[in-house]
Amino acid sequence: MKNSAVLNRLSTVFIALMIVGCSGKESPRTADPAVTDVVTSSVVARVNGEAISEQDLQDAFNRTFSSAEALALDNTIQAKLLDSVIASRAIAQAAKKMLSAEDNRALLASVRLYQEELYIKAYLQQNVSPEPVSSALVEAYYNSHLGDFGQQEIQKIEFIRVVDQADEGQRDLLLTLYATLQTSDQWAELAEQNPALVYRQSWVTPGLLSNEIEQSVAGMAVDDVSSIVVIGGVAHVIRILAQRLQPAAPLSEVSAEIRKRLVPLQLRKAVKDVSEQLISEASVEIFD
Numbered sequence: 001m002k003n004s005a006v007l008n009r010l011s012t013v014f015i016a017l018m019i020v021g022c023s024g025k026e027s028p029r030t031a032d033p034a035v036t037d038v039v040t041s042s043v044v045a046r047v048n049g050e051a052i053s054e055q056d057l058q059d060a061f062n063r064t065f066s067s068a069e070a071l072a073l074d075n076t077i078q079a080k081l082l083d084s085v086i087a088s089r090a091i092a093q094a095a096k097k098m099l100s101a102e103d104n105r106a107l108l109a110s111v112r113l114y115q116e117e118l119y120i121k122a123y124l125q126q127n128v129s130p131e132p133v134s135s136a137l138v139e140a141y142y143n144s145h146l147g148d149f150g151q152q153e154i155q156k157i158e159f160i161r162v163v164d165q166a167d168e169g170q171r172d173l174l175l176t177l178y179a180t181l182q183t184s185d186q187w188a189e190l191a192e193q194n195p196a197l198v199y200r201q202s203w204v205t206p207g208l209l210s211n212e213i214e215q216s217v218a219g220m221a222v223d224d225v226s227s228i229v230v231i232g233g234v235a236h237v238i239r240i241l242a243q244r245l246q247p248a249a250p251l252s253e254v255s256a257e258i259r260k261r262l263v264p265l266q267l268r269k270a271v272k273d274v275s276e277q278l279i280s281e282a283s284v285e286i287f288d
Contacts, residue, residue, distance in 0.1 A: 042054060044057065044082060045082060045085075045086055047086055047089040047090050047093065048090075048093055050089060050093065052082070052085055052086065052089060056085060057081055057082060057085060060081060060084070060085050060088075061081055124271060124274070127274055128267070128270045128271055128274055129270065130263070130266040130267045130269070130270040131266055131269075131270070132266075133259050133262045133263060133266060137262060138251075138255050138258045138259060138262065139251060141258050141261070141262060142248075142251050142254065142255075142258055146248040147248075149248040149249045149254050150246065150247070150248045150249045151245065151246060151247055151248035152205060152206060152245075152246050153206075153243060153244070153245055153246070154203055154204065154205045154206075154243070154244060154245075154246050155203070155204055155217070155240055155241075155242070155243050156201070156202070156203045156204075156240070156241040156242040156243070157201070157202065157204055157217070157238055157239065157240055157241060158187055158188075158199070158200065158201040158238070158239050158241055159199075159200055159213075159236050159237060159238040159239070160174070160177075160181065160187055160190070160191055160197050160198065160199050160236070160237050161174075161197070161198050161200075161234055161235060161236040161237075162174055162196060162197060162198070162234060162235050163195070163196050163197065163198055164196070167196070169196070170196040170197075170235075171235050173194060173196055173197070174197070174228065174235050174237065175228070177190065177194075177197075178228060178237060181225060181237050181239075182225045187199055187239070188201075201241070205246070210231055212229055212230075212231045213226075213229060213231065213236070213238060216229045216238060217238055217240060220240050221240065221243075222240050222241065222242060222243055223239070223240065223241075224239065224240050225237065225238070225239045226238040226239070
């Protein structure tokens with residue numbers, strides 16, 4: 001339907017250009033100054049036998065100009081509307097002859113689909129009234145989507161790693177100390193006693209650690225010690241010191257965002273309810 005919208009816009013622009021383009025010269029026929037409002041006869045012109053009615057003129061005018069623009073137009077420009085509609089009709093007829101049967105079929109199918117969309121839009125505008133987003137609905141959404149607003153489990157970890165990844169002696173030292181690390185709570189002191197080791201401690205949130213460390217500590221509980229993790233050739237040992245739930249942002253700070261999220265959801269629900277009701281009332285036959 002994107003192509004239909006583009007073509008629709010182009011045809012409107014064409015009519016506008018024709019009106020403006022013709023405004024500087026005389027029309028080959030006597031212009032009716034009131035053509036945009038009142039046309040004396042139902043059929044005002046024919047192009048290869050195809051009628052152009054007064055309603056065609058009014059529709060073309062309404063699609064081309066806004067109400068404000070219409071007020072600013074003088075009678076000379078308004079009188080050129082028929083010329084532009086005649087030109088549009090002649091081009092449309094030529095295109096219909098030029099297109100293959102398959103192209104014409106595809107074009108008519110697009111027109112039908114666009115017509116159906118307009119009917120749907122008109123019906124929904126008249127019959128769909130989404131429920132207002134209440135405070136209770138906002139709170140319920142907040143409580144069921146706390147993770148969207150910052151609630152997450154964070155961990156306090158400590159780790160020891162070797163200083164020089166290329167030093168096999170340092171890696172061997174970490175292997176030797178591994179049994180001690182599993183039972184000792186003095187990791188910082190051990191690192192101070194061994195210049196070949198580095199000690200760090202920090203609170204971390206999911207996604208901040210490397211993939212290798214994330215995978216190693218996944219499922220670990222407080223006081224659990226990881227296996228030796230090699231990251232970029234550097235050996236690490238990690239322990240979980242604490243875990244806590246970081247709270248979500250207060251509801252008062254995110255309620256406006258939640259309301260923005262819920263408005264289209266409420267509209268979608270209302271449309272779904274209307275469509276289900278219409279389908280239940282309709283006679284539907286599905287063929288294999």
